[in-house]
Amino acid sequence: MMAQFEYSTLAHPQDIQQLEHILEQCFISALGGEEAYINMIGVENFRIIRRLEQVAGGLATLDMGQWWGGQRVPMTGIAVVGIAPEYRGSGAAIALMQHTLKELYDRGIAISALYPAVQSLYRKVGYEQGGSWCIWEIATQNIQVREQPLPLELVASINHEVFHELYQQQARQTHGYLDRHPAIWERIIQPNDKEIVYTYLIGTKDQPQGYIIFTQERTNNGEILFVKDWVLTTVAAAQTFWSFLASHRSQIQQVRWKSSAIDSLTLLLPEQTAKIQTTSRWLLRIIDVVKALELRGYPPGIQAELHLEIQDNLLTENNGKFILSVANGRGEVTKGGKGELQLDIRELAPLYTSLFTPYHLQIAGKLNGTETAILTATQIFAGASPWMADFF
Template sequence: MTAQFEYSTLAHPQDIQQLGTIFEQCFISGLGGEEAYINLLGVENFRIIRESEQLIGGLATLDMGQWWGGVRVPMTGIAVVGIAPEYRGSGAAIALMQHTLKELYARGIPLSALYPAVQGLYRKVGYEQGGSWCNWEVATNTIQLREQPLPLQPVVPINHEVFHELYQQQARLTHGYLDRHPAIWERLIQPDEKETFYAYFIGTKEKPEGYILFSQYSKEDGTILRIKDWVILTAAAAQTFWSFLASHRSQIAQVRWRSSAIDSLTLLLPEQTAKLKNTMRWMLRLVDVVKALEMRGYPSGIQAELHLDILDNLLDANNGKFILSVANGRGEVTKGGKGELQLDIRELAPIYTSLFTPYHLQIAGKLHGTETAISAATQIFAGSSPWVADFF
């Protein structure tokens, strides 16, 4: 690591303004009100890097959680990694990420996730593809579900806290879902310019079985109903969700929503008219291997042992041989073992999340393992396709 960079927290008003200016240039004002965004996330959650006392870049850390195998694992999201253009290529971004990861390890954080602008930078510090973020679209007139078993209750005024408990019920059962940072909730219910925003409980106010938050807007090619967030906990709620959307067909041309790459909601549609509009993959890093493996849940019927040999160029404590023993849905890690599955810390991420099977990672040349180890890892990390509904 080059010694010329100085890493610190964000404190002084002039630094906040300077970082806001860098973000504005990096993200082409994509954040909308950079200083307001910094204050929303909390000044204390930003990290900055200087060269010769000049502030040249920074990032945000969002402490939250992620659900793996039905258990919440603490995870820090990394957002808005920005370096002033005249300092790009100097190694500043890598130094900033290295310092941040060392700090997260010292704080005992097991996992970190981010959305990459370029994968190369983050792979160099141990991140790899972890799961999907997908936008779906369907023509409203093709939904064709009319039966609506549950009532819909408008939520006015819209206060995100009334949705938290329902959201957590769905999150617990959804591989990769976030235990959201408060700032993600805040931004979720902020309508964009020229958008009208609506919220409904699906079911009765006393016992809702889901909810839907959406906005409506017109584009040159027609009107769009954009679902910003949804929770569906029962079959009746799923049926009601679609029939409610179908009832908009006289005015709304398209419905858009976020879901998994393999969306089970679309199973209710009479034909395969829903299309994946766009998709990208977020990246995950195991910051503390022992904690990450011990804190998540595993399939309850499995009793197995996996002998790992891990290489981590940044965090020394993650290096070497480990035995993961899984029983009764929980894992225990001890040092040592035969090292039958050899891999870089990067490649542990898509195994951990079930994005790729160990077999496919071996075919891609990303790991080496004995047949026994590949088989054990496949059983231990079996899970549904991981996804996140939120971009951060």
């Protein structure tokens, strides 16, 4: 299938124009201007697929990192996968993804993540559910947190560098958080034509303990305050966050924010009045088994050895038996071993991210293993519910 198509970078002006038209049709201008979006991501970060000299589709690659077990793992996000309608069903999308994944492997990338329009396409090339993306909602009158232990300071001139250190403090402790690509920061802090972005540091300017970035919108269902981004590094910051949002109750009916499917922020609320308004799962692909397993962090109290047997029909370097030895929070991988836990590269993703336990993956028919291997994998891959605050 790959041989039917020509894979390349996006360079020629006519190719850029063709891809803009394809993305405009695929996403119904949801990107907010295809030319501006391509420029923001960088032309050099797009890949296209051709058939008979015509651009059949393309995608964007966002090189960044993702935090797993307190360690940053090199990750490439895949965005705006778009195929022209006349080429859908021709195998163009599969070929585009296969070429891209081979390129990422050659470049030394450990893992890749994306948000699927449909899961079936990406499962064919080795992606599987990796974590959650959720939007929570609460009526402002139900927050009922009044104590505000810290001051808030309005940030007039917004630059993401101001927030970067605070964000990284939270990211290191959050299973699945991104070490963000500059374009993701840009979309958080830069308003579109229809919104005003408000930004506050929580705490003093010299010693900030968090921040909140939000917009306000008037809808048919009332006024909504949407938190675009937040970081809270102390309990005082979390209490101030809720108190500040509650203070909007005379003008704002609902507050929405992004958080985990298991949201610890809601523990500060007096009642279970916050609800998940929107939820979906993003997908992960292990690109380089050895790098992915060695760069990830593990529970520091565990010393164990897991014998894996992995099948990868696309990236054959990942095929075979591996021994993962874990000690002092880090892992080391060697070839060989007994192959006591057998799984496809696709099923390694939700195990790697701790989205599902080995037991539940086994019950779902996603892996096979001895009782000892299942127990060992459960200890090694124990972790908080993985989630991402960013959609790309």
